Amino acid sequence: xxxxxxxxxxDSELEILNILWEKGPCTVREVHEVLExxxxxxxxxxxxxxxxxxxxxxxxxxxTNKSHIYTANISQEKTQGQLVKRMIENVxxxxxxxxxMQALGQHKSNNDELQxxxxxxxxxxxxxxxxx
Amino acid sequence: xxxxxxxxxxDSELEILNILWEKGPCTVREVHEVLExxxxxxxxxxxxxxxxxxxxxxxxxxxTNKSHIYTANISQEKTQGQLVKRMIENVxxxxxxxxxMQALGQHKSNNDELQxxxxxxxxxxxxxxxxx
DNA sequence: TTCGTCTTACGAAATTATTCGTAGACAATT
DNA sequence: AATTGTCTACGAATAATTTCGTAAGACGAA
Numbered sequence: 001x002x003x004x005x006x007x008x009x010x011d012s013e014l015e016i017l018n019i020l021w022e023k024g025p026c027t028v029r030e031v032h033e034v035l036e037x038x039x040x041x042x043x044x045x046x047x048x049x050x051x052x053x054x055x056x057x058x059x060x061x062x063x064t065n066k067s068h069i070y071t072a073n074i075s076q077e078k079t080q081g082q083l084v085k086r087m088i089e090n091v092x093x094x095x096x097x098x099x100x101m102q103a104l105g106q107h108k109s110n111n112d113e114l115q116x117x118x119x120x121x122x123x124x125x126x127x128x129x130x131x132x
Numbered sequence: 133x134x135x136x137x138x139x140x141x142x143d144s145e146l147e148i149l150n151i152l153w154e155k156g157p158c159t160v161r162e163v164h165e166v167l168e169x170x171x172x173x174x175x176x177x178x179x180x181x182x183x184x185x186x187x188x189x190x191x192x193x194x195x196t197n198k199s200h201i202y203t204a205n206i207s208q209e210k211t212q213g214q215l216v217k218r219m220i221e222n223v224x225x226x227x228x229x230x231x232x233m234q235a236l237g238q239h240k241s242n243n244d245e246l247q248x249x250x251x252x253x254x255x256x257x258x259x260x261x262x263x264x
Numbered sequence: 265t266t267c268g269t270c271t272t273a274c275g276a277a278a279t280t281a282t283t284c285g286t287a288g289a290c291a292a293t294t
Numbered sequence: 295a296a297t298t299g300t301c302t303a304c305g306a307a308t309a310a311t312t313t314c315g316t317a318a319g320a321c322g323a324a
Contacts (some may be wrong), residue, residue, distance in 0.1 A: 004256045010281065014222055028136035028301085045283050047302075051283090060255050065283070066301060076198050077234075083223055084141055090146055096239035101252050102216045111260065118253060119235075124236060125246060159272085177313050179272075184311090198271060198320065204320065271320075278313075285305085294297075 008086070009079065013053055016046075017079065020059070020072040027067045141161070145185055148178075149211065152191070152204040159199045206218065 009017060019034045020026055028132040032046040050070055053059045084099070092098040109117075141149060151166045164178040182202055185191045194201040218233070224230040226238055241249075 011222060012282070018222075018225065026264060039202050042284055044285075044302095050281075050301080050306090063302095068302080068304095080223055080230070081238055083219065084231065085238045087215065087219060087234065088239055090143060091212055093150065094239070095245070096235045097243050097245035097249050098212070099235050100249050101215065102212050102250060103220065103228045103231050103235070104256060106217045107220050107226075108162075108215055109228050109256075110256075113227070113229035113274095114253060114260075117252075118250075120233050120236065120247060121250060121253070123249050124241075125243075128243065144312070174314055176272095176315075180274095181312080184272080195272095199321080200272080265324100267322105267324080269321085269323105272318085273313105274317085276313100276315090278311100280311075281309080283306100283308075285304105285306090287303090290299105290301080291295105292299085294295100 006057065007058070007074075008083070009058060012049055013058060016049060016053065017058070017072055017074070020070065021076045025062075025069050025071045027069055029067070031070070034129075136175055139188070139206075141190060145190060148181060148185065149190070149204055149206070149208075152202065153208045156205045157201050159200070159201055165204070171247075200215070214257070 012041060015035065015038075016031055019031050023030070023034070028047045028050055029043070031050065032041070033039050033042050035046055050059060054061055054070070058073055059070045059072045061071070088096050088099055092102075104117075141252055147167060147170075152165050155162070155166070155256055158177045160182055161175070163182065164173070164175050167173050182191060186193055186202070190205055191202045192205045193203070219233055220226060220228050224234075
């Protein structure tokens with residue numbers, strides 16, 4: 001039994017995962033058509049990538065029909081969490097707040113987003129003060 | 133003239149950059165000794181890596197003495213910013229607030245850190261309301 | 265001087281990621 | 295039946311990253 005808890009999807013793999021997370025189960029062709037919009041790529045390249053991802057257990061597939069149907073086998077949330085964690089460790093020396101501030105400075109968030117973050121912060125504070 | 137604005141340091145390169153950012157100018161040996169604490173590595177491996185980073189303009193060096201002295205040639209802040217930006221785009225589909233919340237959930241921040249983030253948020257709000 | 269140690273430079277192996285060409289299977293169309 | 299198109303599988307070229315062995319020069323100690 002293999003978990004992929006430690007796995008780090010490459011950039012290309014991430015592009016494919018993003019498509020599958022958004023659209024749900026897809027054939028190679030469907031994924032490929034989305035990819036083509038944003039970059040040059042041959043069909044067999046996409047196919048091969050998805051086969052490799054299947055070997056790595058990043059995707060699962062239904063092969064009953066001729067056109068196999070692929071699904072992401074790792075959750076978006078969990079993957080995002082792992083990547084963020086890795087970045088906190090490797091790039092921000094363990095300081096999540098440093099990352100947070102870089103992120104806020106990097107990308108202009110609109111007011112709704114800022115409010116959401118504030119709510120979230122307050123929730124954390126509440127939790128941590130009761131957990132004393 | 134070449135900028136390295138688009139460059140993405142690899143994980144190994146980041147380890148070296150972190151050391152140089154923290155300690156300032158170092159010889160290969162000094163860097164290597166820090167690296168050895170956290171992982172297995174031969175001296176020439178570290179040397180080669182730093183030479184390559186010098187070729188890529190990630191490091192600059194003073195070669196007047198026999199033991200060359202290397203310095204990071206990209207700033208920590210700027211590098212962190214680029215990596216965060218890339219992550220927002222590739223992993224969080226452009227939503228900085230999603231990343232922020234993942235980061236806060238990922239790593240338990242202490243109260244001081246939370247306060248700092250709150251201050252920062254308020255500053256952003258202030259700025260955006262005057263810039264209407 | 266001669267030996268051991270430290271340094272850089274260089275080349276190359278090993279590994280991983282990315283790309284694509286080609287072949288074979290299968291089904292629909294002519 | 296022959297052609298065309300779509301699919302998978304496979305192998306291989308290319309490129310980037312990481313690793314390390316070895317050579318050559320400098321330097322100091324025995």
